[in-house]
Amino acid sequence: MMDTETYTGHCTCNHVRYRLHGRPMFVHCCHCRWCQRETGTAFALNAMYEAERVELLSGDVEVINTPSNSGKGQLIARCPKCRVAVWSNYGGMGDLVRFVRVGTLDEPDRMPPDVHIFTMSKQPWVTLPPGGAPAFHGFYEREKQWPKDALARRAAVLAKAGM
Ligand SMILES: [Zn+2]
């Protein structure tokens, strides 16, 4: 792996420990009702990584198929002991891209959101800072928001999977 920057994280009981290699492709702050329900709070903060950049340092994960808004399901990887979610996969991409739960990082402050999405259901007391990450009523156009290198990383993942 060329990137030297790494980030470590763990579940609450410390059974699952992981290391991320390099910066995330993109970080979503999702204010949709599904994320609110699944986290039990106001939004979800997910950092997108190629699966190969997510290194399991100890423990194992239990993958639970959870209903999702798209109908394709979300596979959520949880600690089998404390059941805290550490990452998940969405839709038809299999385990190619992992949505890592930023709150499980040892230093979550290092991964602020690149975009706010589904602000149509944002809880009214959550005030987004002016001049901060762009905010969208629903989803957004990836090609317009992602940096070029992140788009290239995503394309490489898809190409490798023959998609
Ligand atoms: Zn745990």
Ligand SMILES: [Zn+2]
């Ligand atoms: Zn959401």
